[in-house]
Amino acid sequence: MADKFDVIVIGAGPGGYVAAIRAAQMGLKTACVEKWIGKDGKVAHGGTCLNVGCIPSKALLEASHKFVEAKHDFDDMGIQAGDVQMDVKKMIARKDKIVKNLTGGIAGLFKANGVTAIEGTAKVTAKDKVEVTDLDGKASTYEASNIVIAAGSVPVEIPPTPLTDDLIVDSTGALEFQETPKRLGVIGAGVIGLELGSVWNRLGSEVTVLEALDSFLPMVDTAIAKETQKLLKKQGLDIKLNARVTGSEVKGKEVVVKYEDSEGEKEITFDKLIVCVGRRPYTKGVVADGLGIELDQRGFIHVDDQCRTSVPGVYAIGDCVRGPMLAHKASEEGMMVADIIAGHKAQMNYDAIPSVIYTFPEVAWVGMTEQDAKAAGIKVKTGSFPFAASGRAMANNATEGQAKVIADAETDRVLGMHIVGQHAGEMIAQGVIALEFGSSAEDLALTCYAHPTMSEAVHEAALAVEGHAIHMANRKKR
Numbered sequence: 001m002a003d004k005f006d007v008i009v010i011g012a013g014p015g016g017y018v019a020a021i022r023a024a025q026m027g028l029k030t031a032c033v034e035k036w037i038g039k040d041g042k043v044a045h046g047g048t049c050l051n052v053g054c055i056p057s058k059a060l061l062e063a064s065h066k067f068v069e070a071k072h073d074f075d076d077m078g079i080q081a082g083d084v085q086m087d088v089k090k091m092i093a094r095k096d097k098i099v100k101n102l103t104g105g106i107a108g109l110f111k112a113n114g115v116t117a118i119e120g121t122a123k124v125t126a127k128d129k130v131e132v133t134d135l136d137g138k139a140s141t142y143e144a145s146n147i148v149i150a151a152g153s154v155p156v157e158i159p160p161t162p163l164t165d166d167l168i169v170d171s172t173g174a175l176e177f178q179e180t181p182k183r184l185g186v187i188g189a190g191v192i193g194l195e196l197g198s199v200w201n202r203l204g205s206e207v208t209v210l211e212a213l214d215s216f217l218p219m220v221d222t223a224i225a226k227e228t229q230k231l232l233k234k235q236g237l238d239i240k241l242n243a244r245v246t247g248s249e250v251k252g253k254e255v256v257v258k259y260e261d262s263e264g265e266k267e268i269t270f271d272k273l274i275v276c277v278g279r280r281p282y283t284k285g286v287v288a289d290g291l292g293i294e295l296d297q298r299g300f301i302h303v304d305d306q307c308r309t310s311v312p313g314v315y316a317i318g319d320c321v322r323g324p325m326l327a328h329k330a331s332e333e334g335m336m337v338a339d340i341i342a343g344h345k346a347q348m349n350y351d352a353i354p355s356v357i358y359t360f361p362e363v364a365w366v367g368m369t370e371q372d373a374k375a376a377g378i379k380v381k382t383g384s385f386p387f388a389a390s391g392r393a394m395a396n397n398a399t400e401g402q403a404k405v406i407a408d409a410e411t412d413r414v415l416g417m418h419i420v421g422q423h424a425g426e427m428i429a430q431g432v433i434a435l436e437f438g439s440s441a442e443d444l445a446l447t448c449y450a451h452p453t454m455s456e457a458v459h460e461a462a463l464a465v466e467g468h469a470i471h472m473a474n475r476k477k478r
């Protein structure tokens with residue numbers, strides 16, 4: 001007789017582990033199946049985010065930023081740090097320790113909440129059955145009244161640049177360099193390309209980013225994207241737009257990359273190449289044929305607004321379904337689905353999901369750009385405030401960037417907030433709350449912000465929507 005659960009979650013990434021914990025908190029008998037093998041050869045929870053994504057990349061971004069500060073910026077503040085050196089191996093080892101702590105922490109949370117952790121590769125074989133093949137190849141079948149598929153995503157590979165052991169790598173390989181490459185190529189000026197490009201640029205690599213599109217960060221408000229591009233260029237990132245990679249050749253310890261731009265075909269030689277051209281859903285083999293669970297051509301599982309697949313009782317969340325491939329979106333979907341299974345009403349607001357690029361300064365946004373709103377026929381009014389006019393930014397030695405609020409010209413409702421600046425990733429929560437609560441720009445303008453803080457730039461940007469910013473000359477005066 002098979003073990004029977006109320007809920008079986010497939011995948012213990014930020015979508016799956018959160019869904020499992022919430023389901024167990026709701027009193028449901030819950031299991032979570034995971035197959036990821038960590039560096040120690042044991043099953044590791046946490047998925048891409050904890051093992052090779054959000055967390056390890058932030059560990060490297062933080063370390064490399066501190067290195068740049070110590071080497072170049074401390075002097076501005078009168079601090080003499082001497083000959084600052086980076087021990088890359090130690091930086092990578094610290095990152096591995098953080099990963100181990102966090103992934104181990106999830107096992108502890110499962111225990112504390114009564115989630116049964118099952119190790120192995122899961123496949124949905126019927127609407128209420130999951131087959132798990134364990135690490136020794138032995139298959140067992142478990143029954144479940146509800147199944148949540150949270151199988152995640154994997155990096156896209158492209159034919160012009162097949163991965164090699166250590167010369168041409170994806171985002172996972174780029175977290176393992178044991179020394180700083182002299183010439184680093186990055187394909188794709190997306191989130192991963194800019195973050196990993198920044199890490200190695202800060203540590204001394206000459207970084208060239210090849211991006212096929214002719215616009216930079218098209219999902220970000222144009223004013224913020226332009227300023228970001230300028231700042232990253234100043235830091236030394238050579239971002240080539242309209243540069244589509246067409247081929248590569250490994251020559252000894254170098255890789256020669258061919259790309260096409262408006263002038264024709266060109267070649268460039270690197271010591272390492274990182275391919276970060278997007279991710280694809282990791283759904284192959286997770287569902288048996290003939291069950292009626294629909295997948296689209298790219299492998300995304302088809303779901304409704306509440307993450308129900310086409311088979312009742314089977315849900316799918318996170319990177320393997322539509323929507324942005326972001327850990328926090330997956331977690332929110334996980335909580336929503338667990339609540340629905342427990343019989344509660346739950347709905348998530350897909351219009352208020354923040355995005356952050358953890359460069360320095362950070363880029364963060366939520367909601368519409370000014371350009372999106374205009375294209376949708378909405379009359380908008382906007383307010384922007386530069387960090388150069390912020391006292392706290394001056395004290396922090398971080399005066400680059402600006403905050404921008406986009407509001408509906410008729411209702412004053414906040415439609416979007418886009419920021420480039422130190423701690424933009426923290427500040428954007430204010431925009432998310434504004435959107436979630438249906439705030440007007442005036443609501444933000446009438447709010448009392450602590451002084452001196454970087455967040456005051458958001459306050460000033462909201463005041464600027466009506467031309468009432470205090471610490472700068474307003475564009476339009478009333």
Ligand SMILES: NC(=O)c1ccc[n+]([C@@H]2O[C@H](COP(=O)([O-])OP(=O)(O)OC[C@H]3O[C@@H](n4cnc5c(N)ncnc54)[C@H](O)[C@@H]3O)[C@@H](O)[C@H]2O)c1
Pocket residue numbers: 054158187188189190191192193195210211212213243244245246276277278279324325326355356357358
């Ligand atoms: N901070 C974060 O929230 C964070 C961090 C890492 C990853 N992620 C998520 O992971 C996913 C993957 O990130 P990503 O940066 O790999 O993808 P992305 O989609 O953000 O960017 C990929 C870029 O590669 C370009 N490209 C594709 N083929 C090319 C070619 N042949 N030559 C040159 N350029 C080419 C695309 O035009 C695109 O701009 C994204 O959904 C992202 O949101 C998020």
